[in-house]
Every structure is written in structure tokens, then in C-alpha cells.
Amino acid sequence: MDSDRHIAVIGAGIVGLSCALWLQRKGFDVSLIDPADPGSGASSGNACTIADYACVPVNSPDIFKSLPKLLFSPDSPLSLRPGYALRHPLWMLDFLLNCRKKKVERSIRLLARLLAQTWDGLDPLLDQADARDLLEQRGCLYLYRTEAQFTAAQAGNARRRRHGVEYREVDGGEIRELEPNLKPEFARGLLFESASHVLNPLTLCQRYFDRFQRDGGTFVRARARAVWHGVDSVEVELDAGEPGDAPRVAARRVVVAAGAFSKRIEGVPMQLLPLDTERGYHVQYDGLQHLVSRPVSYNEAGFYATPMNEGLRFAGTVEFAGLDAPPNPRRLEFLARRAGELLDLPAKPDREWLGFRPTLPDALPVIGFSTVSEYILYAFGHQHVGLTLAGITGKLIAELANRETPSLDVKPFSPARFL
Numbered sequence: 001m002d003s004d005r006h007i008a009v010i011g012a013g014i015v016g017l018s019c020a021l022w023l024q025r026k027g028f029d030v031s032l033i034d035p036a037d038p039g040s041g042a043s044s045g046n047a048c049t050i051a052d053y054a055c056v057p058v059n060s061p062d063i064f065k066s067l068p069k070l071l072f073s074p075d076s077p078l079s080l081r082p083g084y085a086l087r088h089p090l091w092m093l094d095f096l097l098n099c100r101k102k103k104v105e106r107s108i109r110l111l112a113r114l115l116a117q118t119w120d121g122l123d124p125l126l127d128q129a130d131a132r133d134l135l136e137q138r139g140c141l142y143l144y145r146t147e148a149q150f151t152a153a154q155a156g157n158a159r160r161r162r163h164g165v166e167y168r169e170v171d172g173g174e175i176r177e178l179e180p181n182l183k184p185e186f187a188r189g190l191l192f193e194s195a196s197h198v199l200n201p202l203t204l205c206q207r208y209f210d211r212f213q214r215d216g217g218t219f220v221r222a223r224a225r226a227v228w229h230g231v232d233s234v235e236v237e238l239d240a241g242e243p244g245d246a247p248r249v250a251a252r253r254v255v256v257a258a259g260a261f262s263k264r265i266e267g268v269p270m271q272l273l274p275l276d277t278e279r280g281y282h283v284q285y286d287g288l289q290h291l292v293s294r295p296v297s298y299n300e301a302g303f304y305a306t307p308m309n310e311g312l313r314f315a316g317t318v319e320f321a322g323l324d325a326p327p328n329p330r331r332l333e334f335l336a337r338r339a340g341e342l343l344d345l346p347a348k349p350d351r352e353w354l355g356f357r358p359t360l361p362d363a364l365p366v367i368g369f370s371t372v373s374e375y376i377l378y379a380f381g382h383q384h385v386g387l388t389l390a391g392i393t394g395k396l397i398a399e400l401a402n403r404e405t406p407s408l409d410v411k412p413f414s415p416a417r418f419l
């Protein structure tokens with residue numbers, strides 16, 4: 001192995017895998033480190049949408065009006081575990097500060113810029129991993145039950161349009177034609193006609209991983225406990241043996257791509273970065289994918305119904321409760337109940353799942369060099385759009401590691417913005 005071209009990637013979710021494949025395309029020898037099966041974290045259970053239209057984040061100036069109802073109504077797509085905000089007041093405050101109009105406009109502009117490059121990052125990987133059969137282009141439909149809900153969403157939708165996102169407004173009659181199995185009457189909808197989704201995000205990760213191994217990549221099944229950097233190289237300390245005496249992976253550079261768990265890795269000065277998690281859930285009904293023709297977003301309930309190759313998945317909602325709290329049965333009950341409002345479903349779902357979106361208060365990912373060493377790169381914090389942005393993130397990381405001018409200005413995504 002050419003030690004100058006050896007790079008370690010921590011985390012084998014969709015972001016780490018995409019970085020690994022792009023680094024291999026640039027001729028790097030890659031060691032991928034993860035204690036779990038590749039793709040088995042947030043990347044497996046998401047709503048499967050390639051949401052290149054999703055430049056409007058959860059952060060919104062309207063949140064100040066709607067927050068009490070959003071947080072405390074049992075019928076809300078957003079929930080906050082009692083005590084969590086009190087233990088993490090700075091993150092919550094930072095999030096609220098990033099809901100001010102000017103800040104939101106900035107996040108939308110930067111997210112839109114990144115999302116516009118989605119396919120430049122994703123297309124080559126789909127070919128490389130022979131995974132095009134996992135992609136469906138059938139559009140995506142946003143639903144509003146009342147005219148009032150539609151009017152309330154107009155400001156956000158206008159912002160999408162200003163940033164080049166194309167969609168068509170549809171009325172109740174057209175919604176019935178597009179999705180005849182939906183039970184409620186919807187007043188209005190938005191159809192993102194060119195949108196795509198993945199038939200199974202876990203299978204996509206597995207295809208990436210197979211390609212990675214076939215191209216000579218090394219998989220190290222272990223937790224990275226710490227990253228230590230020297231003058232011109234790094235060492236990743238693994239979670240085995242005594243600290244200080246644990247096995248290490250030596251490499252020229254390291255990419256930290258451990259999603260919401262990135263902050264737990266010691267050595268890299270991550271502690272000052274306000275990385276937290278927006279927990280999300282899914283319930284799934286095997287074999288019922290024929291009930292909808294495309295991903296359908298039930299906006300007032302905060303989830304998508306997505307037809308996959310193995311069933312119909314209802315995925316979404318946001319819960320602030322950190323990485324360690326057990327799954328909240330009330331959130332799963334909410335999801336199943338509201339899914340049953342949308343379509344005729346069996347009383348109980350076949351699968352239930354909790355996952356951890358990695359989120360920074362400004363809704364932007366961290367992509368770039370660590371502030372302490374040009375041998376440490378960060379790639380995490382993709383919140384609701386990590387499946388969509390993984391490819392372009394991998395491309396940018398590979399360009400930075402290869403000392404090229406990145407195809408997009410990554411300065412706004414630098415960790416330095418928080419320091």
C-alpha cells in the first residue's frame with residue numbers, strides 16, 4: 001500500500017461509503033472503519049427520497065409562532081423529550097437563532113447550491129456500484145389538506161422556486177387521479193415531477209460496499225475511539241484493549257463520517273461543534289407498496305409514504321431526545337395512526353425503526369478540513385437530506401483530499417463557522 005495515498009474513513013453510512021468510493025476513484029487506498037454493518041444506521045431507514053428540491057430546512061421564521069403547539073400537541077410531527085432542552089440549552093438556543101429570517105435565507109441559499117450538485121455526486125456512484133436499478137423517477141407529491149395549510153406553506157415554496165426548484169401546483173381532482181388510494185380529500189398539492197427515489201437505501205449501501213471491497217478497499221470492523229494527528233499523518237485508535245494500548249490504523253489522512261455519532265470520537269476537536277440529532281422514525285407495511293405510485297409527503301404529519309421494493313414505508317417526524325434514550329412508543333403510535341388516516345392499512349405495521357439524523361443548528365452539513373489539521377476531514381451533519389447529498393459530499397471530500405480545487409466552494413460548510 002502506498003502510505004501517502006492511504007486514507008481512513010470512519011463510518012460506513014451512506015456518507016462514509018460515498019466518500020470511500022469517490023476516494024477510490026481518485027486512486028486512494030481506503031480503510032473503512034465501522035463496528036456495524038455498512039449502511040445499517042440512519043442510512044437504512046430513511047424515506048428513500050433523492051430530495052434535491054428540499055432546500056427549505058426545519059428552521060423557519062414561522063417556528064416562533066408555531067413552536068408551543070408543535071412541541072406540546074400529541075398530534076405534532078415534532079417532539080421534545082422533557083428535560084432534554086434543559087440539558088442542552090445552547091443547542092436549542094442556537095437552533096432558534098438560526099430560525100431568524102436572514103439566517104434561514106442564508107441556509108436555504110447554501111443548501112440549494114449543494115442540492116443543485118446532487119446528481120454530479122450521485123450519478124457516477126450509481127454506475128460504479130451497478131445500482132441504477134434501485135432508482136425510480138416517478139416524482140414526489142406534497143399534500144395539503146386545506147387551503148389554509150397551502151397558503152401557510154407558500155412562503156417556503158416561493159423560496160424553493162427562487163432557488164431554481166421546479167414544481168407544479170395540483171388541485172384536489174388531480175391529486176385523486178395521481179393517487180386514487182388516498183383516503184382524505186386534499187385541497188392542494190405540489191408535484192415535483194422530476195424527483196427520484198431509491199427502492200431500498202440499505203441495498204444501495206450494500207451495493208456501494210460490495211464495489212468498495214471489489215476495488216480493493218479494506219473494511220475494519222471496529223469502533224473508532226479517537227483520532228490522533230501527527231505532523232503529516234494520523235492514527236485512528238480503535239475501541240479494543242486498554243486506551244493508549246489499543247490497536248491503531250495509521251493513515252495519511254482521515255475522514256470523519258460517523259453521522260450523528262461523530263462528536264463522540266475523541267482526539268479530533270469536535271467538542272465545540274454543535275452537532276446533535278433529530279431522531280426520526282419509520283413504520284413499514286410489507287407488500288403494500290402498490291398503494292401509492294410515488295413518495296407522498298403528508299405535510300401536516302411530517303412524514304413521507306414511500307413505495308419501496310419490499311413494502312410501503314412511512315418515515316419522518318422529528319424528536320429531540322439525544323442519542324441514548326430508547327425509542328419512544330408514542331412516536332411510533334403517532335406514525336402508525338396518521339399513516340392509517342392516509343391509506344387503508346393493517347392494524348399493525350410489520351416493521352418499526354428509530355434513526356438518528358445528524359444535525360447542526362444552521363441545517364448545513366460540515367464538509368471540509370478540521371481547523372487543527374489538514375490531515376483530518378469532516379463529512380457529517382446532513383440532517384434530512386443525507387441520502388441525497390452523500391454523493392456530492394463524497395466528491396468534494398475526494399477533491400479536497402487530492403488537493404484539487406473543489407467543484408463547489410466549501411468554505412460555508414467549514415467547521416470554522418462555529419469556532
Ligand SMILES: Cc1cc2nc3c(=O)[nH]c(=O)nc-3n(C[C@H](O)[C@H](O)[C@H](O)COP(=O)(O)OP(=O)(O)OC[C@H]3O[C@@H](n4cnc5c(N)ncnc54)[C@H](O)[C@@H]3O)c2cc1C
Pocket residue numbers: 010011012013014015016033034035036037038039040041042043044045046047048049050051222223224225257258259260261262264265279280281282315316317355356357358380381382383384385386387388389
Ligand atoms: C426518518 C428519516 C427519514 C429520512 N429521509 C430522508 C430522505 O428521504 N432523503 C434523504 O436524503 N435523507 C433522509 N434522511 C436523512 C438521512 O438518512 C441521513 O442524513 C443520512 O443517512 C446520514 O448518513 P450518515 O452516513 O452521515 O450517517 P449514518 O447512516 O448514521 O452512518 C454513520 C455510521 O457511522 C458508524 N459509527 C458511529 N460511530 C462510530 C465510530 N466511533 N467509529 C466507527 N464508526 C462509527 C455507525 O455505525 C454508522 O454506520 C432521513 C432520516 C431519517 C431518520
